[in-house]
C-alpha cells in the first residue's frame with residue numbers, strides 16, 4: 001500500500017518542534033498527491049500525545065506502545081519500524097533531522113534496504129517525478145537530487161525547512177501500528193539522561209532569538225542585547241566569531257557548525273550574513289537585521305533591516321519597547 005508517513009520524535013510527553021514541521025511537510029506532500037499522511041508514534045503511555053497529534057488533518061495516527069520503546073533506543077525504533085515499513089511499503093517516510101534520527105534512520109534504511117535522503121530542505125514534484133533539495137558543501141550550495149531506485153524513501157527534514165505553523169488541523173483516528181515486539185531487543189539499556197552543562201540551551205526551541213555578531217565589539221557590550229532579550233522573552237544566540245572570542249558560550253552558536261534554528265522572530269545584530277551563519281537561521285519566520293554596512297549580505301535574507309550602529313539602534317529600540325509596554 002503506497003502512502004506518506006511521518007515518524008514523530010518526542011520526549012517527556014512533548015513533541016519535538018521538528019515533528020510538527022514534519023507533520024506539515026507530510027500534509028503538504030499528501031495533499032499534492034490527493035491523499036492523507038499517517039503519523040507514527042512510538043513509545044509507552046503516549047495516549048495523550050497521540051490525541052494531540054490526532055487533532056491534525058491526517059489519515060491516522062498509528063501508535064506502537066511497548067516497554068521496549070519507553071526510552072528511545074536505535075534498536076527499539078528499528079525493531080518497531082522495519083517490519084511495518086517492509087509490510088506496507090509507504091512511498092515516503094519523513095523524519096525531523098535531529099541527532100536522534102541521524103542515529104537510527106540510516107540503520108532503518110539499511111534494515112529495510114530502502115533509499116535515504118538526509119537533511120532535505122524541499123520535496124518537489126507533486127504527483128510527478130519527485131526530487132529533493134538538500135544542502136551540500138557546508139551549506140554553500142543546494143543540490144537537487146533524484147532517487148534512482150523505486151520504492152520507499154526515508155527523508156529527514158532540516159529544521160525550519162517547513163513551518164510547523166503551516167500544519168492543518170483536523171481529526172484523525174488513532175490506531176495501532178500493528179507490529180509484534182515480543183521478541184525484539186533494544187540492544188542497549190538507557191540508564192538515564194542528563195542535561196549537559198547547567199546553562200546549555202536548546203535554541204531550536206526558542207520562538208524569539210536575539211543573535212549578535214562580531215560587530216558587537218566585545219563581551220562588555222552585551223548589556224543592551226541582554227536587555228532586548230529580556231524584554232522580548234528571547235534567547236541570545238551568536239555567530240561563530242563571538243563564540244571563538246569567548247564572548248558567549250559555545251551552546252549559543254548558530255550556523256553550520258552550531259545550532260540550526262527556526263524561531264518566529266530572529267534579530268541579527270552586527271552579523272554580516274556569511275553562508276555558514278545563514279544556513280543555521282534562514283528558516284526564521286521574520287528576520288530583523290541591524291548592520292552599519294548597507295551592503296552586508298544579511299540584508300538579502302532580512303525582512304526588516306536597519307542600516308546603523310547597533311550601539312545606537314539597540315538602546316533606542318529597548319526604550320521604544322519599554323514605552324510601548326507602559
Ligand SMILES: Cc1cc2nc3c(=O)[nH]c(=O)nc-3n(C[C@H](O)[C@H](O)[C@H](O)COP(=O)(O)OP(=O)(O)OC[C@H]3O[C@@H](n4cnc5c(N)ncnc54)[C@H](O)[C@@H]3O)c2cc1C
Pocket residue numbers: 138212213214215216238239240241242253254255256257258259269270271272273274275276277280290291292293296308309310311
Ligand atoms: C567550516 C566553517 C564553519 C563555520 N561555521 C559557522 C557557524 O556555525 N556560524 C557562524 O556564524 N559562522 C560560521 N563560520 C564563520 C563564517 O564564515 C563567518 O566568518 C562568520 O559567520 C562571520 O561572523 P560575523 O557576521 O559575526 O562577523 P563578520 O563577518 O566580521 O561581520 C561583522 C558585521 O558586523 C557589522 N558591524 C560592525 N560594527 C557594527 C556596529 N557597531 N553596528 C552594526 N553593525 C556592525 C559589519 O558591517 C559586519 O557586517 C564558519 C566558517 C567555516 C569555514
